[in-house]
Amino acid sequence: MSAPDVVLGSGSGGKMVAQQLAEAGRSVVLVEDGLVGGYCPYLACVPAKSILLSAHHGLSWVAARAVRDDAAAHRDDAAAAQALRDLGIRILRGRGRVVAEPGTDAPGRIEVTFPDGGTETVEAGLLVLGPGSHAVAPPVPGLDEAPTWTSEEALAADELPGRVLVLGGGAVAVESAQALQRLGSRVTLVQRGEHLLSGEPAWVGETLAGALRADGVEVHVGTTSERVTRAADGWELHLADGTRLGTDRFLLATGRVPSTDGLGLDDRWLREKGAVRVDARCRVVAEDGEVAPEMFAVGDVTGIATYTHAANHQARTVVGEILGRGRDADYSGVPRAVYTSPPVFCVGDTSGEGTRSARFDLADVERAALLETSQGRTIVGGVELFVDDAGVLVGAAAIGEEADAWGAELSLAVRARLDLDLLTHHVRAFPTWSEAILPPLEELRGRTADQAR
Ligand SMILES: Cc1cc2nc3c(=O)[nH]c(=O)nc-3n(C[C@H](O)[C@H](O)[C@H](O)COP(=O)(O)OP(=O)(O)OC[C@H]3O[C@@H](n4cnc5c(N)ncnc54)[C@H](O)[C@@H]3O)c2cc1C
Numbered sequence: 001m002s003a004p005d006v007v008l009g010s011g012s013g014g015k016m017v018a019q020q021l022a023e024a025g026r027s028v029v030l031v032e033d034g035l036v037g038g039y040c041p042y043l044a045c046v047p048a049k050s051i052l053l054s055a056h057h058g059l060s061w062v063a064a065r066a067v068r069d070d071a072a073a074h075r076d077d078a079a080a081a082q083a084l085r086d087l088g089i090r091i092l093r094g095r096g097r098v099v100a101e102p103g104t105d106a107p108g109r110i111e112v113t114f115p116d117g118g119t120e121t122v123e124a125g126l127l128v129l130g131p132g133s134h135a136v137a138p139p140v141p142g143l144d145e146a147p148t149w150t151s152e153e154a155l156a157a158d159e160l161p162g163r164v165l166v167l168g169g170g171a172v173a174v175e176s177a178q179a180l181q182r183l184g185s186r187v188t189l190v191q192r193g194e195h196l197l198s199g200e201p202a203w204v205g206e207t208l209a210g211a212l213r214a215d216g217v218e219v220h221v222g223t224t225s226e227r228v229t230r231a232a233d234g235w236e237l238h239l240a241d242g243t244r245l246g247t248d249r250f251l252l253a254t255g256r257v258p259s260t261d262g263l264g265l266d267d268r269w270l271r272e273k274g275a276v277r278v279d280a281r282c283r284v285v286a287e288d289g290e291v292a293p294e295m296f297a298v299g300d301v302t303g304i305a306t307y308t309h310a311a312n313h314q315a316r317t318v319v320g321e322i323l324g325r326g327r328d329a330d331y332s333g334v335p336r337a338v339y340t341s342p343p344v345f346c347v348g349d350t351s352g353e354g355t356r357s358a359r360f361d362l363a364d365v366e367r368a369a370l371l372e373t374s375q376g377r378t379i380v381g382g383v384e385l386f387v388d389d390a391g392v393l394v395g396a397a398a399i400g401e402e403a404d405a406w407g408a409e410l411s412l413a414v415r416a417r418l419d420l421d422l423l424t425h426h427v428r429a430f431p432t433w434s435e436a437i438l439p440p441l442e443e444l445r446g447r448t449a450d451q452a453r
């Protein structure tokens with residue numbers, strides 16, 4: 001009998017691979033040392049979105065916590081594990097380590113260490129790596145003595161601290177800051193980068209900072225944290241400019257790194273920060289192009305696009321490759337959504353390097369005027385579109401009401417490499433937020449025509 005397929009890590013990517021391979025009739029062993037399903041359903045996306053929705057709807061902390069715990073299945077993975085077992089998958093609940101990588105004519109060997117210290121070694125006909133990523137604490141002297149939360153700990157917490165200091169300015173930081181502030185904490189956010197969401201255009205981060213400040217969050221950007229000390233009423237963060245910020249607890253949101261330490265992988269498969277290098281079929285490869293036989297990787301560990309929807313795309317790519325209907329992964333249209341109020345939606349190349357862009361204010365579409373007259377609301381936000389020399393849409397950044405929904409059009413347009421001509425002639429419903437997409441297209445088209453003259 002040939003050796004089974006072994007999937008190491010059952011997060012968004014690994015679980016989908018295991019499930020689809022088993023459904024295709026293959027023999028699958030799944031190795032997981034945490035919760036079956038990984039972080040997303042229990043300790044990341046789902047509870048984070050649940051708590052944000054509750055905060056946006058004005059629920060109390062106690063009510064929001066109850067809704068969060070229901071949404072996260074009370075961090076109980078029994079049903080998820082049983083559903084996989086029903087497909088014939090063997091689940092080994094322990095920490096996996098690669099003892100021998102699969103070869104062209106010999107199976108690999110994975111050693112699993114169980115919580116009681118016992119071990120079992122399983123053969124792997126092929127190996128799919130999906131160990132995910134984990135949060136890293138920034139190197140601020142004194143921080144290790146203070147009470148801290150990673151996002152996982154925050155999203156499983158029973159208590160709401162009176163004051164929280166969020167370190168970081170990415171998706172975890174801004175979503176957590178808004179949720180905790182709206183639920184009753186006094187939140188301070190300290191971002192080292194020049195603006196929030198440092199990978200996106202500055203105006204997006206600045207608009208978001210304005211929204212957080214309007215909620216009461218104290219936002220500091222472009223700062224260096226020097227040290228943490230104890231104070232009479234809690235803890236203090238000292239900034240380089242001498243400012244001292246008091247808090248009861250720190251939330252560490254300064255990024256995550258791939259979980260490849262101790263995994264037993266040869267260094268030649270790893271790239272910077274320990275991510276596993278993969279090709280377009282998610283096969284593990286070395287820098288010189290050597291392909292590891294029968295070894296694949298999916299999810300955050302690849303360091304390509306650290307989202308559940310990207311992990312799922314990679315999982316489908318791996319399954320397709322294994323089942324002989326292979327197709328390259330394509331990350332060009334992977335959405336980068338942040339579920340704050342207002343939400344953010346970015347896709348493709350928004351760096352502004354080598355592209356032309358035009359921006360439009362959401363307040364200038366009819367939908368905004370309607371909300372202003374009917375509900376007395378002031379609309380903030382906008383959309384910026386980026387095109388290459390050939391007039392093809394290569395990136396988009398949006399922040400504003402429901403941007404996480406209407407941005408999907410831009411994501412598909414980037415993926416399909418639609419050009420200004422087609423996008424300008426496309427008809428969008430009146431009066432919707434999508435109408436904000438046409439004016440920047442027309443502006444860019446006008447500029448293209450001017451250049452052609
Ligand atoms: C607070 C927060 C909110 C987020 N919100 C969103 C969102 O709204 N939308 C979105 O798309 N993405 C979101 N993300 C990102 C998303 O959670 C990740 O991209 C996704 O979970 C990655 O899945 P993965 O397949 O890499 O596996 P992971 O979910 O990282 O799971 C990996 C699993 O492997 C196990 N494992 C690791 N090493 C071993 C080993 N040696 N042996 C056995 N098991 C091992 C771990 O226990 C874990 O269960 C969020 C992340 C965070 C932190």
Ligand SMILES: NC(=O)c1ccc[n+]([C@@H]2O[C@H](COP(=O)([O-])OP(=O)(O)OC[C@H]3O[C@@H](n4cnc5c(N)ncnc54)[C@H](O)[C@@H]3O)[C@@H](O)[C@H]2O)c1
Nearest residue numbers: 138168169170171172191192193198253254255306337338
């Ligand atoms: N809505 C979503 O899809 C969603 C939500 C949450 C998280 N995620 C994913 O989770 C991953 C982790 O998110 P994240 O926000 O932790 O990381 P991140 O890498 O996106 O952002 C980290 C931020 O912390 C800042 N920073 C770094 N060191 C600092 C320091 N010492 N002091 C202050 N600021 C510092 C950086 O400037 C950066 O802006 C991301 O890959 C993200 O895609 C996605």
